[in-house]
Amino acid sequence: MGTRVSYPVEVKMKAIEMRLAKVPVKEVMEELNIRNKTQLKTWMAWYRNGEIHRLHQPVGKQYTFGKGPEYDSETARLQAENRFLEQQIEVFKKVRGIGKEVAPTVVIQLVEDLKDGMPVGEICRHLGVGRSSYYRWRKKEDQPTQKEIRDQQIGDMCKQHKFRYGYRKISALYPGVCEKTVQRIMQKYGWQCKVKVKKRKKTGQPAYVTDNLLARDFTATKPLERLVTDITYLPFGQTMMYLSSIKDLFNGEIIAYTIDLNQDTKLVIDTLNQLPEVTKGCILHSDQGSVYTSYAYQKAVKEKGITMSMSRKGTPADNSPIETFHSTLKSETFYLEDIYRTTNACVINIVKEYIIYYNNTRIQTKLNSQSPVQYRQSAA
Structure with a gap:
C-alpha cells in the first residue's frame, strides 16, 4: 500500500482560522484544495x-503529545506532499464534470x-468514500437498487424538461417522494434548474x-527589492481581528503591519502606506484575495511605483514566507502560552511586542544567527 500523507x-x-472567521466550508475547501469536509x-x-x-x-x-511528522529529512517530507498532490490532481482530472x-x-x-x-484505498480516500463501499458497489454493479432506479427516473425527467424545472415541480411530477429528497437527488447529480441560477452578489471593485x-x-539582493504580504486571522480576542503585514x-x-476588526481594502491600504519610498523594480507579492485585486489597492500600489505579483489560486506555498511568519507568530505567542x-487590547499588545522582538532580537540561522535588523545594518 502506498505512503499516506497529511496536509x-x-x-x-x-483552514481553522478561516472557519473561525465564519468563512463557508465550501469556500475554505475550494481555496485550500481540501477534498473532504470531514477533515475540516x-x-x-x-x-x-x-x-x-x-x-x-x-x-x-x-497521535502522541508533542510529536510532529516523522520524516527522515525535509526532502522526504516534500516528496510525500508531492505524491499526495499528484494523486489528488490525477483523481480530479478523472472526476471533473460529473457533479x-x-x-x-x-x-x-x-x-x-x-x-x-x-492503491484502491488511496483512490477511495481522495473521492471521500470508504473502500468497503467501493467493493460493495462493485459486487452489485449489475444489480441496480430501487434508489438508483428512482434517481435515474428523476434525472430522466430533469433532462426531458431540459433542466427548466426546480425540485418542487419535479417532485410534483414524481409522486411518492418528498420535495427534500428530490432536492437532494438533484443537487447530488447537478440536475438543478439552469434557467434562474442564483447569483452571488459581488462586492468591491472589479478584480x-x-x-x-x-x-x-x-x-x-537588497532591502525593499522583493516584498510579500498577506492577511491572517486573530481569533483570540472578544471579536475576530485581522493582521495585515508586509x-x-x-x-x-x-516592515509594515496593521491590526483591525475588518478585513477590507482599507486594512491593506493602511499597511501599504506605511512603506518607505521604494526604488524602481520593487515587487510586492500577495495572494489573489479580493482586497489585493481591488481597483483601489491596485491604484495605490501603482502610485508607489511598485510592481504587483500574485500567487496562483489555492496555492499558499507560493507566498510561504509571510504564511510562515504568521504561523510562527501564533505558535510562539498564543499557542505557546495557551x-x-x-x-x-491584549491581542494587539501581544502582536506588537512579538513583531518588535521578531525584527530586533529573534535570530535566524539563514541570517548568520542575526536578527533581521542586525543583518540589514551589517549589510549596509
Missing part, C-alpha cells in the same frame, strides 16, 4: 480541545482506471489579477 500544517491552521471537522475538533500538536501528525501515525458527489458507478470506473498506479513574478524565488525578503523583516480567549 501541511500551514494549510490546516489557515476533525481539525476544528482538535483546535477546540486544545490539541494543536495533533495538526503536526502525519496520517496513520500514533459534486461521486456516484457508485463513477467510483467503480475511476478505481478501474487508476488502480494500476495507485485585477497579475502574474506570479516571484515563482517561489524568495531571495533578494515582509521584506532581503532580511525577513516585518491563550485562546482574551481581550482585543
Whole structure:
C-alpha cells in the first residue's frame, strides 16, 4: 500500500482560522484544495480541545503529545506532499464534470482506471468514500437498487424538461417522494434548474489579477527589492481581528503591519502606506484575495511605483514566507502560552511586542544567527 500523507500544517491552521472567521466550508475547501469536509471537522475538533500538536501528525501515525511528522529529512517530507498532490490532481482530472458527489458507478470506473498506479484505498480516500463501499458497489454493479432506479427516473425527467424545472415541480411530477429528497437527488447529480441560477452578489471593485513574478524565488539582493504580504486571522480576542503585514525578503523583516476588526481594502491600504519610498523594480507579492485585486489597492500600489505579483489560486506555498511568519507568530505567542480567549487590547499588545522582538532580537540561522535588523545594518 502506498505512503499516506497529511496536509501541511500551514494549510490546516489557515483552514481553522478561516472557519473561525465564519468563512463557508465550501469556500475554505475550494481555496485550500481540501477534498473532504470531514477533515475540516476533525481539525476544528482538535483546535477546540486544545490539541494543536495533533495538526503536526502525519496520517496513520500514533497521535502522541508533542510529536510532529516523522520524516527522515525535509526532502522526504516534500516528496510525500508531492505524491499526495499528484494523486489528488490525477483523481480530479478523472472526476471533473460529473457533479459534486461521486456516484457508485463513477467510483467503480475511476478505481478501474487508476488502480494500476495507485492503491484502491488511496483512490477511495481522495473521492471521500470508504473502500468497503467501493467493493460493495462493485459486487452489485449489475444489480441496480430501487434508489438508483428512482434517481435515474428523476434525472430522466430533469433532462426531458431540459433542466427548466426546480425540485418542487419535479417532485410534483414524481409522486411518492418528498420535495427534500428530490432536492437532494438533484443537487447530488447537478440536475438543478439552469434557467434562474442564483447569483452571488459581488462586492468591491472589479478584480485585477497579475502574474506570479516571484515563482517561489524568495531571495533578494537588497532591502525593499522583493516584498510579500498577506492577511491572517486573530481569533483570540472578544471579536475576530485581522493582521495585515508586509515582509521584506532581503532580511525577513516585518516592515509594515496593521491590526483591525475588518478585513477590507482599507486594512491593506493602511499597511501599504506605511512603506518607505521604494526604488524602481520593487515587487510586492500577495495572494489573489479580493482586497489585493481591488481597483483601489491596485491604484495605490501603482502610485508607489511598485510592481504587483500574485500567487496562483489555492496555492499558499507560493507566498510561504509571510504564511510562515504568521504561523510562527501564533505558535510562539498564543499557542505557546495557551491563550485562546482574551481581550482585543491584549491581542494587539501581544502582536506588537512579538513583531518588535521578531525584527530586533529573534535570530535566524539563514541570517548568520542575526536578527533581521542586525543583518540589514551589517549589510549596509
